[in-house]
Amino acid sequence: MTPSEMICKRRRSSVPPPGVDIVQHINGSFGRWQLRTILLIFLCKIPTAWFMACIIYTAPYPQRGELVCRSSSWNASESLPSESRNTDRLFSVQVCNAYAQSLSHNFVQRYGKSWNGTLQAMPCERVEHHAGYKSLIVDFDLICSRRVLVAVTQSFHALGALIGGLLAYQALQHISPRRLMLLGMLGQIFCGNLTGLVDTYQLHIYFRCLTSVCCTLMYSAGHFILMDITSGKARILVVTLSELFWSIGLVLLPAISIYFDNWSHLYVAISSSLIVLVWLHRWISDAPRWLLRHQRIEPALRLLLESATHNNRMVPLTLDVRLTIYASELNAKQRIGFCQIWDKETKRRQLIFIHLIWGCAQVLYNIILLMIRSLGEAQVHVNTAALGFAEMVGVFVGLYFILYTRRYFRWAGNLMIMAGLCTYLVWMLPETDRNSRRVGLELIFWMLLKFANSASIAVLTTCTGEMVSPEKRALLMLSVVTFGRLCLVFSPLLSTLTVVHRLLPITIIATVGWVYGLFMRLLNRYYWNTEQLQVGQVPTPNTYRRNSAVILRRCSTASSDVSNYSNELLHNFEQTVAVSIADLWHINFHTIHECDSMNEDSEGANKAQSMHSI
Numbered sequence: 113m114t115p116s117e118m119i120c121k122r123r124r125s126s127v128p129p130p131g132v133d134i135v136q137h138i139n140g141s142f143g144r145w146q147l148r149t150i151l152l153i154f155l156c157k158i159p160t161a162w163f164m165a166c167i168i169y170t171a172p173y174p175q176r177g178e179l180v181c182r183s184s185s186w187n188a189s190e191s192l193p194s195e196s197r198n199t200d201r202l203f204s205v206q207v208c209n210a211y212a213q214s215l216s217h218n219f220v221q222r223y224g225k226s227w228n229g230t231l232q233a234m235p236c237e238r239v240e241h242h243a244g245y246k247s248l249i250v251d252f253d254l255i256c257s258r259r260v261l262v263a264v265t266q267s268f269h270a271l272g273a274l275i276g277g278l279l280a281y282q283a284l285q286h287i288s289p290r291r292l293m294l295l296g297m298l299g300q301i302f303c304g305n306l307t308g309l310v311d312t313y314q315l316h317i318y319f320r321c322l323t324s325v326c327c328t329l330m331y332s333a334g335h336f337i338l339m340d341i342t343s344g345k346a347r348i349l350v351v352t353l354s355e356l357f358w359s360i361g362l363v364l365l366p367a368i369s370i371y372f373d374n375w376s377h378l379y380v381a382i383s384s385s386l387i388v389l390v391w392l393h394r395w396i397s398d399a400p401r402w403l404l405r406h407q408r409i410e411p412a413l414r415l416l417l418e419s420a421t422h423n424n425r426m427v428p429l430t431l432d433v434r435l436t437i438y439a440s441e442l443n444a445k446q447r448i449g450f451c452q453i454w455d456k457e458t459k460r461r462q463l464i465f466i467h468l469i470w471g472c473a474q475v476l477y478n479i480i481l482l483m484i485r486s487l488g489e490a491q492v493h494v495n496t497a498a499l500g501f502a503e504m505v506g507v508f509v510g511l512y513f514i515l516y517t518r519r520y521f522r523w524a525g526n527l528m529i530m531a532g533l534c535t536y537l538v539w540m541l542p543e544t545d546r547n548s549r550r551v552g553l554e555l556i557f558w559m560l561l562k563f564a565n566s567a568s569i570a571v572l573t574t575c576t577g578e579m580v581s582p583e584k585r586a587l588l589m590l591s592v593v594t595f596g597r598l599c600l601v602f603s604p605l606l607s608t609l610t611v612v613h614r615l616l617p618i619t620i621i622a623t624v625g626w627v628y629g630l631f632m633r634l635l636n637r638y639y640w641n642t643e644q645l646q647v648g649q650v651p652t653p654n655t656y657r658r659n660s661a662v663i664l665r666r667c668s669t670a671s672s673d674v675s676n677y678s679n680e681l682l683h684n685f686e687q688t689v690a691v692s693i694a695d696l697w698h699i700n701f702h703t704i705h706e707c708d709s710m711n712e713d714s715e716g717a718n719k720a721q722s723m724h725s726i
Contacts, residue, residue, distance in 0.1 A: 162385075164324075259611075290333070488551055568632065
């Protein structure tokens with residue numbers, strides 16, 4: 113074949129047959145063009161993770177000596193008691209329970225030397241803050257009964273994510289994903305800076321909610337682009353590994369926070385970091401199918417030619433015509449309504465299970481980060497980074513479940529059940545001071561929960577859509593994510609239960625974890641990876657020799673009729689025959705395909721030689 117004929121054959125093979133998605137044919141599953149856009153979209157998740165988790169550093173729990181209760185009868189000339197306090201409970205009683213009508217006599221004698229030793233109320237005239245770090249708690253006086261307002265700020269962040277997700281779904285019907293990403297970036301810069309600069313609590317939570325809306329618009333539009341420009345196994349890897357950059361954001365956040373001694377400056381630094389992403393936005397591509405669906409043929413053609421150039425792929429000579437036809441097909445497709453998810457094509461009980469699983473998983477993801485503050489301010493940087501690394505490991509374990517196991521829901525559920533039950537062992541830790549050793553032991557259980565929950569979220573993010581038909585997957589993901597964010601609105605209030613007992617929140621979290629692990633095992637009965645072959649029993653060397661000898665004799669007998677015409681085939685027979693381990697175990701039940709193919713080759717050689725003789 114001449115070189116010109118080979119080029120013509122390659123050109124003819126590059127044209128997709130009728131009915132094939134022309135966009136996927138030109139883009140391919142993955143390439144250099146996709147890699148550039150994917151990395152830039154992944155980077156957008158880092159400042160989003162910073163803004164979500166910055167409450168850890170902007171509102172740390174007050175430490176001993178940072179709050180001082182001044183009563184009306186306090187003698188200002190006397191200094192504070194110099195005795196050391198061994199427990200946080202006495203510290204809490206000193207300030208927050210000063211209005212109690214009856215206090216223990218020992219407490220009054222020990223800490224109330226300037227008051228009379230009666231069991232009367234000792235009201236605080238004011239509470240002084242002696243903290244080196246200017247936090248939300250200091251500026252807005254979020255102590256005692258107002259302590260719940262710290263959790264309310266995180267609830268408003270979750271409310272913004274809920275509103276932003278629904279708003280993004282509606283906006284993407286009219287605004288291109290690339291432009292919506294840019295609007296989200298600009299909105300996060302503007303509202304995020306105002307969140308840190310306002311001087312009232314009401315304005316703070318208002319702008320925090322607005323910033324969360326902008327964050328959600330940004331990464332929802334980015335996720336839409338990722339799903340549009342990738343396909344196949346590359347899409348699985350991209351969707352799963354996108355969670356990895358949330359973890360990277362958690363690891364980097366402690367390194368940023370150490371340079372600021374004011375919560376306002378930290379908000380400004382996090383929000384202003386998106387200026388770099390606004391400059392990089394020019395290299396983020398748009399979603400070609402969105403452009404075609406809205407009859408923007410020329411921009412889509414320009415985008416696909418750029419993709420083919422960077423990925424070195426062939427393009428049809430009638431590409432503009434094919435894009436016009438494909439755009440008409442996309443525009444003619446009827447939109448799926450939300451109620452069609454519940455049309456009993458998938459059992460409603462299974463849909464309820466997946467919604468509950470998503471709600472529990474999102475609650476655990478958020479509340480574990482929020483509760484890391486309770487382990488103490490001294491180790492908060494190390495603890496946050498440790499949770500980030502645990503989340504990274506969980507993402508890779510979840511990816512392994514998706515790619516190399518058949519029952520990914522069962523494996524993820526088992527891991528979550530084990531983590532939840534093992535967390536109950538935290539109650540067996542000895543009651544000692546909150547030193548580094550004690551905090552490290554408690555951190556192990558938080559990391560275990562974070563690791564298992566991260567692996568489960570990776571599986572859920574990638575495999576939830578398989579429960580319904582392809583045209584309903586986007587709506588199902590919108591439904592489960594919206595339900596999870598609705599649960600997030602109320603989950604931060606769990607952190608206030610530390611006033612009852614500091615181990616009560618982690619106990620509730622562990623219970624929620626193993627319960628939704630059981631729900632995942634229930635889904636395992638209906639959904640698994642059918643493409644992944646079941647791992648069989650490993651044969652012993654003697655079993656291999658015995659069964660392979662049987663197969664070789666069977667194939668030799670089957671090929672004996674053509675032995676006079678296929679000497680070369682028989683000469684290389686033992687070197688070319690290969691079977692799978694499953695065929696090696698089931699030699700009496702399955703046909704050996706290699707033998708069949710050898711017989712066909714032999715018969716072809718026989719016919720060719722007969723025709724030559726004639």
